[in-house]
Amino acid sequence: MKKLIGLAAAGAMLVALAGCASGGSGAAEGPKPLDELVVGFAQVGAESGWRTANTKDIQAAFKDAGIELKFSDAQQKQENQIKAIRSYIQQQVDVIAFSPVVETGWDAVLNEAKAAGIPVVLTDRAVDSKDDSLYVSFLGSDFVEEGKKAGQWVLDEYADTAEPVEIIQLEGTTGAAPAIDRAEGFAEVIAENPNLEVVASQTGDFTRAGGKQVTEALLKSNPGVDLIYAHNDDMGLGAIEAIEAAGLVPGKDIKIVTVDAVKDGMQALADGKINFIVECSPLLGKQLVDIVKQVNDGETPEKRIITEETTFTQEQAIEALPDRQY
Numbered sequence: 421m422k423k424l425i426g427l428a429a430a431g432a433m434l435v436a437l438a439g440c441a442s443g444g445s446g447a448a449e450g451p452k453p454l455d456e457l458v459v460g461f462a463q464v465g466a467e468s469g470w471r472t473a474n475t476k477d478i479q480a481a482f483k484d485a486g487i488e489l490k491f492s493d494a495q496q497k498q499e500n501q502i503k504a505i506r507s508y509i510q511q512q513v514d515v516i517a518f519s520p521v522v523e524t525g526w527d528a529v530l531n532e533a534k535a536a537g538i539p540v541v542l543t544d545r546a547v548d549s550k551d552d553s554l555y556v557s558f559l560g561s562d563f564v565e566e567g568k569k570a571g572q573w574v575l576d577e578y579a580d581t582a583e584p585v586e587i588i589q590l591e592g593t594t595g596a597a598p599a600i601d602r603a604e605g606f607a608e609v610i611a612e613n614p615n616l617e618v619v620a621s622q623t624g625d626f627t628r629a630g631g632k633q634v635t636e637a638l639l640k641s642n643p644g645v646d647l648i649y650a651h652n653d654d655m656g657l658g659a660i661e662a663i664e665a666a667g668l669v670p671g672k673d674i675k676i677v678t679v680d681a682v683k684d685g686m687q688a689l690a691d692g693k694i695n696f697i698v699e700c701s702p703l704l705g706k707q708l709v710d711i712v713k714q715v716n717d718g719e720t721p722e723k724r725i726i727t728e729e730t731t732f733t734q735e736q737a738i739e740a741l742p743d744r745q746y
């Protein structure tokens with residue numbers, strides 16, 4: 421994947437923006453008071469527990485900072501996100517932030533924002549563009565690393581197994597950065613053991629219903645499956661329902677590894693229905709506010725800010741659950 425991330429472009433863009441059109445907060449006239457700043461946020465949708473937590477965190481952070489946040493929910497459709505971004509450009513907001521539902525197809529609308537002098541911040545997901553001057557900063561997880569962590573658990577779990585291990589992969593939204601990267605990282609690590617084989621891989625669109633439906637179908641065509649790797653907790657929770665409906669025991673007959681570590685996923689892990697979770701933190705609000713403040717002050721935010729994350733075993737989930745924020 422070509423996430424073209426460089427450090428020089430942020431500065432260049434901000435210099436260009438300072439002398440640019442009417443929209444955007446800029447160093448040229450000096451910083452605006454925070455209560456005069458307006459940020460437009462184009463969210464992916466409400467497909468998962470992670471997304472709901474992410475929306476709440478971002479809305480709370482802007483409220484706390486006293487910065488107006490215009491919010492739109494694209495219902496997992498790129499055309500809706502593009503419409504929302506165009507509307508923010510028309511309204512001449514100071515900063516646009518968005519979490520791109522898929523990686524490709526953003527250059528035109530991001531060029532429109534650039535021409536209007538409005539800085540864009542990517543949160544959570546990357547865009548695949550050759551022009552990294554189209555956004556000032558990208559704040560979010562390293563999804564390839566998350567896939568590697570999931571793969572490493574599987575590699576260790578089956579280190580002493582001489583038999584083939586059949587794996588079903590429940591992919592996130594087709595074309596989305598976390599779906600592409602989590603598959604890539606996982607595949608790279610499990611390739612070390614030729615016994616580990618992904619026998620089926622299909623999208624469940626990051627939803628619980630999607631995870632359940634795909635698992636129901638794939639259990640029929642792959643009755644010998646040993647493990648399910650779901651790109652998020654919600655799809656893993658849907659898989660649990662399908663496994664139980666098939667008269668099998670999740671976590672035992674079929675092991676499950678997921679990504680996110682939202683409360684429902686952590687509860688299933690603590691209950692022994694999921695075997696391992698790689699954390700993906702949705703708590704990006706405060707860092708996003710900081711980036712907006714930096715842009716407003718005429719500073720150059722870091723081009724790539726990677727979220728700090730951990731992993732959870734069943735024992736660790738039991739310990740962490742009482743204090744889990746989301």
Ligand code: AHR
Nearest residue numbers: 468470544598626652700
């Ligand atoms: O982009 C982050 C992913 O999107 C989360 O892992 C998933 O739950 C969400 O829908």
